Amino acid sequence: MTRKQRRLTMIGGSLTVLALAVALVLNAMRDSIVFFSTPGMVAEKHILPGKRFRLGGLVENGSLVRGDNLAVSFKVSDGNATLPVAYKGILPDLFREGQGVVAEGALDPSGVFRADTVLAKHDENYMPRDLADALKKQGHWKDDYGAKTDDNAKQAKQGVSQ
Amino acid sequence: MIAEAGHYALVLALGLALIQSTVPMLGARWHDAALMNVARSTALAQLLFALASFAALVTLHVTSDFSVVNVFENSHSLKPLIYKITGVWGNHEGSMLLWVSILALFGGLVAAFGNNLPLSLRAHVLAVQAWIASAFYLFILITSNPFLRIANPPIEGRDLNPVLQDIGLAVHPPMLYLGYVGFSISFSFAVAALIEGRIDAAWARWVRPWTLVAWIFLTLGIAMGSYWAYYELGWGGWWFWDPVENASLMPWLAGTALLHSAVVMEKRNALKVWTILLAILTFSLSLLGTFLVRSGVLTSVHAFATDPTRGVFILLILCTFIGGSLTLYAWRASALKQGGLFAPISREGALVLNNLFLTTACATVFIGTLYPLALEVLTGDKISVGAPFFNLTFAPLFVPLMIAVPFGPLLAWKRGDLLGAAQRLMAAGIAALIAFAVLWAWTRGGSALAPLAIGLAVFVIAGALCDLAERTGLFRAPVATAVRRARGLPRSTWGTAFAHAGVGVALIGIVCETTWNSEYIGSMKAGDVAKIAGYEVELDSLAQRQGPNFREMVAQFTVSLDGRRLSEMTPSKRNYPARGSSTTEAALLTRGVSQLYISLGDTADGTIAVRIYHKPLVLLIWFGPVLMAFGGMLSLSDRRLRVGAPKPARAPRGLQPAE
Numbered sequence: 001m002t003r004k005q006r007r008l009t010m011i012g013g014s015l016t017v018l019a020l021a022v023a024l025v026l027n028a029m030r031d032s033i034v035f036f037s038t039p040g041m042v043a044e045k046h047i048l049p050g051k052r053f054r055l056g057g058l059v060e061n062g063s064l065v066r067g068d069n070l071a072v073s074f075k076v077s078d079g080n081a082t083l084p085v086a087y088k089g090i091l092p093d094l095f096r097e098g099q100g101v102v103a104e105g106a107l108d109p110s111g112v113f114r115a116d117t118v119l120a121k122h123d124e125n126y127m128p129r130d131l132a133d134a135l136k137k138q139g140h141w142k143d144d145y146g147a148k149t150d151d152n153a154k155q156a157k158q159g160v161s162q
Numbered sequence: 163m164i165a166e167a168g169h170y171a172l173v174l175a176l177g178l179a180l181i182q183s184t185v186p187m188l189g190a191r192w193h194d195a196a197l198m199n200v201a202r203s204t205a206l207a208q209l210l211f212a213l214a215s216f217a218a219l220v221t222l223h224v225t226s227d228f229s230v231v232n233v234f235e236n237s238h239s240l241k242p243l244i245y246k247i248t249g250v251w252g253n254h255e256g257s258m259l260l261w262v263s264i265l266a267l268f269g270g271l272v273a274a275f276g277n278n279l280p281l282s283l284r285a286h287v288l289a290v291q292a293w294i295a296s297a298f299y300l301f302i303l304i305t306s307n308p309f310l311r312i313a314n315p316p317i318e319g320r321d322l323n324p325v326l327q328d329i330g331l332a333v334h335p336p337m338l339y340l341g342y343v344g345f346s347i348s349f350s351f352a353v354a355a356l357i358e359g360r361i362d363a364a365w366a367r368w369v370r371p372w373t374l375v376a377w378i379f380l381t382l383g384i385a386m387g388s389y390w391a392y393y394e395l396g397w398g399g400w401w402f403w404d405p406v407e408n409a410s411l412m413p414w415l416a417g418t419a420l421l422h423s424a425v426v427m428e429k430r431n432a433l434k435v436w437t438i439l440l441a442i443l444t445f446s447l448s449l450l451g452t453f454l455v456r457s458g459v460l461t462s463v464h465a466f467a468t469d470p471t472r473g474v475f476i477l478l479i480l481c482t483f484i485g486g487s488l489t490l491y492a493w494r495a496s497a498l499k500q501g502g503l504f505a506p507i508s509r510e511g512a513l514v515l516n517n518l519f520l521t522t523a524c525a526t527v528f529i530g531t532l533y534p535l536a537l538e539v540l541t542g543d544k545i546s547v548g549a550p551f552f553n554l555t556f557a558p559l560f561v562p563l564m565i566a567v568p569f570g571p572l573l574a575w576k577r578g579d580l581l582g583a584a585q586r587l588m589a590a591g592i593a594a595l596i597a598f599a600v601l602w603a604w605t606r607g608g609s610a611l612a613p614l615a616i617g618l619a620v621f622v623i624a625g626a627l628c629d630l631a632e633r634t635g636l637f638r639a640p641v642a643t644a645v646r647r648a649r650g651l652p653r654s655t656w657g658t659a660f661a662h663a664g665v666g667v668a669l670i671g672i673v674c675e676t677t678w679n680s681e682y683i684g685s686m687k688a689g690d691v692a693k694i695a696g697y698e699v700e701l702d703s704l705a706q707r708q709g710p711n712f713r714e715m716v717a718q719f720t721v722s723l724d725g726r727r728l729s730e731m732t733p734s735k736r737n738y739p740a741r742g743s744s745t746t747e748a749a750l751l752t753r754g755v756s757q758l759y760i761s762l763g764d765t766a767d768g769t770i771a772v773r774i775y776h777k778p779l780v781l782l783i784w785f786g787p788v789l790m791a792f793g794g795m796l797s798l799s800d801r802r803l804r805v806g807a808p809k810p811a812r813a814p815r816g817l818q819p820a821e
């Protein structure tokens with residue numbers, strides 16, 4: 001083989017692998033990406049039952065009900081709308097009423113959000129960035145979430161402007 | 163006083179770094195040996211001052227001097243001593259100080275052991291190293307000074323985030339940083355080579371041990387971090403495809419590729435331009451990791467504090483170094499001479515294939531990690547890219563790579579014999595088929611995917627053994643001859659075999675854990691028994707206990723198998739009043755390489771929510787990387803590659819008489 005042929009083999013091989021990777025990425029992008037919504041956005045966008053998404057908002061005060069065998073239900077609100085959430089399992093260490101939460105799952109036909117994951121918060125002031133952002137946008141931001149979360153929100157805006 | 167001394171030492175280190183980044187360059191330009199030698203002394207002095215600064219911060223933490231903001235925010239007088247020390251890097255400012263100290267350490271090592279490097283190359287390498295150091299010293303001094311004082315010192319500190327109060331913090335960040343920052347050496351060598359416009363096999367012989375050192379630490383650091391997350395977070399997961407984890411995986415993938423392409427360059431003087439690019443990319447990905455974690459773009463437990471000025475500053479550093487080095491690469495790379503020729507089927511070809519798959523896999527991780535950020539900036543849509551994405555992209559790319567791994571070492575340089583290699587791998591192939599058939603039969607027609615994956619892993623492990631057997635002539639020659647040959651094999655050959663086998667071992671662990679993991683979640687009260695994977699787990703009692711800086715609820719479980727009492731397990735849930743936060747301390751029972759895992763949830767009138775997992779062969783997930791790192795160390799101890807001894811050994815060991 002000449003140098004040229006060898007180089008062509010190399011380039012051909014690289015392109016094959018690259019094409020494979022692009023196909024894999026595009027395929028995965030179609031199926032496995034999860035969007036973030038607040039209860040208000042859920043009402044607006046008419047998300048179909050069974051479509052997975054991440055729900056963020058505040059756990060409504062007094063809405064947490066513990067059922068049998070670790071089943072829990074609570075309501076998530078963003079000020080405009082509320083959405084009932086059902087979950088089975090152990091809630092993260094810092095799950096509290098009146099605090100922010102992000103849950104992943106899908107709506108069932110009756111309009112209840114069936115969560116299979118409730119995201120853990122890492123400290124008492126931590127608010128998922130998506131949520132802090134969404135709350136700010138809708139004017140439901142309360143200053144008593146603490147300085148740290150405020151920084152997060154600023155950071156988030158920073159991220160947008162960059 | 164100590165704080166001010168530490169601050170001053172840091173300023174001096176910056177001053178020295180600035181000298182080191184300019185004077186040797188001028189010296190190299192004017193061919194002035196004295197000026198070029200400035201690099202060596204400034205690098206060593208800079209190391210001294212960086213370490214002094216770091217030692218000052220450690221002293222402040224140990225003595226609980228709450229007049230320093232950093233100590234006040236992250237320490238508590240009741241905290242055990244070990245966490246007072248590890249708490250130094252359990253926060254943004256301290257971890258950046260650790261980062262630069264390690265950077266100075268690597269610079270100092272090159273200065274100390276680089277006597278046999280060409281003078282101008284050493285000057286250039288150390289100058290580039292000093293550019294990076296200067297940027298990060300400035301970053302610390304301007305945006306994240308750990309030595310700031312408080313006007314009215316409080317009596318008590320705010321305590322360290324309880325999740326971080328663990329022995330994992332003592333090991334994981336320093337290891338990871340030794341890895342991340344270690345790649346700065348290969349970066350500096352690459353940039354120095356581009357500046358000099360000259361690169362040869364001696365260059366690769368120098369770069370390889372440094373890359374190997376960084377790679378070993380990064381491998382161990384990632385594995386350690388994964389095990390820490392596994393037992394500390396209480397979810398029983400060991401890899402979440404979290405952006406922060408991906409940030410460490412990307413340099414690892416690129417670094418692994420670099421390690422392999424450096425072999426081609428050293429042995430065959432080929433792939434020069436590509437190796438240089440990989441060296442630049444690997445460190446760029448390390449910088450990107452630092453940016454992602456430190457800037458607060460991602461909010462996670464790793465982003466200790468978020469502050470826009472820091473994010474912008476690191477982004478600037480990132481753009482300067484990545485942009486600058488890539489521009490230099492585009493400008494100078496064509497000047498480097500092309501090296502030796504090789505056929506597509508050859509050892510070189512196999513290593514090119516390895517590089518192709520590793521970098522492509524790295525690119526998919528890169529896309530999955532940064533696409534959500536980019537999309538949010540461009541359209542405002544918020545998405546999360548989680549495990550499913552990576553399982554669908556990363557895994558398929560790793561399968562062909564794994565199939566190819568055993569072939570590589572069996573192919574000859576320049577022109578290989580694929581058929582011959584396949585014949586020599588027959589035994590490995592048969593072992594893989596047997597493993598697959600047995601497992602498939604055992605799972606009785608369940609999904610064939612897991613048995614196939616394990617078959618693949620067995621193929622990789624057996625392939626590594628085949629390579630050793632082939633080289634020593636085991637089963638063909640008398641045992642004594644084989645043993646003698648085994649002794650004579652270069653350590654790097656053994657290293658390769660161990661590292662490749664490690665990949666297979668980790669794969670077995672990953673497949674077993676994800677496929678045959680069983681889980682019990684429920685609420686239990688004293689006397690209740692949970693049955694999982696044949697084990698009976700009984701809750702004996704619940705009790706409150708007071709720790710040094712926390713209160714905990716301890717549950718005592720008795721585990722029995724077939725009516726025989728095995729052991730007790732005591733998971734707990736801790737509450738740290740200083741921060742008003744709680745952590746879940748999981749209890750682990752190791753049986754062979756499998757584990758039983760219990761973590762606690764909420765308590766409600768005498769019952770407690772309990773999560774019990776049985777994780778078959780889970781420890782293999784971390785034994786694999788340990789084996790890989792061991793392979794790396796063996797390879798590092800090879801005479802030919804020993805750090806600071808780039809000259810070949812005088813006599814090959816194989817020729818020495820057997821004792």
